[in-house]
Amino acid sequence: MGFDSARSDLVDRLLDAGRIDRPATERALRAVPRHEFVPVSRREAAYEDRPLPIGEGQTISAPHMVAVMSDLLAPDPGDRILEVGTGCGYHAAVTAEIVDDTVYSVEVERALADRARDRFDRLGYDVRVRVGDGFDGWPAKAPYDGAYLTCAPESVPDRIVEQVRPGGRIVAPVGRDRQELLRLTRRADGGIDRETHGGVRFVPMRSPDD
Template sequence: MTDDRASERDRLVDRLRRRTDASERVLSAVRSVPRHAFVPDERAADAYADRPLPIGEGQTISAPHMVAVMCDLLELSPSDRVLEIGTGCGYHAAVTAELCETVSSVEYHERLARQARERLATLGYETVRVRVGDGREGWPEHAPYDACYLTCAAREVPDPLVEQVRPGGVLVAPVGDRVQRLVRLTVGSDGIRERTDHGGVRFVPLLGDH
């Protein structure tokens, strides 16, 4: 990866270490990804601020601390296969790709998907595949996944996403409408086996055709 603005990433990770309980492995993944390459040019100066930034189509790039928290909750292994719902600019997928074997990402907006695919390829993230589609349907062709996460809020996690995660796998998502909670779901052989709450969050809504 490029070393441009590496010192800013170092300072960002120091802040995240104080703000979150994310593992050093996750923090190292955040440090490895040049966030400035994923934000619009006019927002490049703010790339390492720990806050969301607009990326077009009414969507945002998540704050780095939220990316770290969600990656940590997934507890990924290097051999894991992950489903992402909501590619956006591709930043969250890039951080996740530093932690697992493959990321299959579904984006509703064709322009964002195309830009993310090109950006990820340019930066060498060959293990991330991106397609345009309704995130509620997931990407069944590559299932089962070891983990899944949503970068957008759903009133409830769509059943097809749960079904595409293997038994024993994990799903992390912001759930709710006006009031959202970050939840971690453990999947069993007959659906959700365990659900834990990890605090209030604020995400853009999950978009789809249903």
């Protein structure tokens, strides 16, 4: 089976399992070639619904988790989105298929950031990557309509929350030994609405000095 057929079958399975709610998420998952974002030695497993190692102690998230997080963030085409944890770039590419604006992504590992930039350039995705501390977000490009984290802090950093405009959403795995997927929504009065969407397992979020 070729990669295109394998990707189509994967998305069909995710739909059948109720893992995808939004048509925009479905279209993005059908469009992004996940096999281009994994090491060559792992490409035969690219369309299995599981995480895969990508080097530097990091992983590419399982497709169903990217779908769930995309649905929870629910970006509109005109939204400006912040990603914390570029990794191999797959999740950012999915987001870039949904929004028209540039996706801004922060990655702590320079080697991963450099490889992701090369992929975005080669595949034509409008994603800008900055090497830095994800706990700081990317304030120069704020405010954002939404943000998501692909690594797990003990709590969502205040600096990231502050960079999301009122009405915006943040989707993040939170916790160390036991992680939960959270969606935070900033209210116009400055408060935060918090929802829990089940247990998850992500690599810990870390600073450059960790």
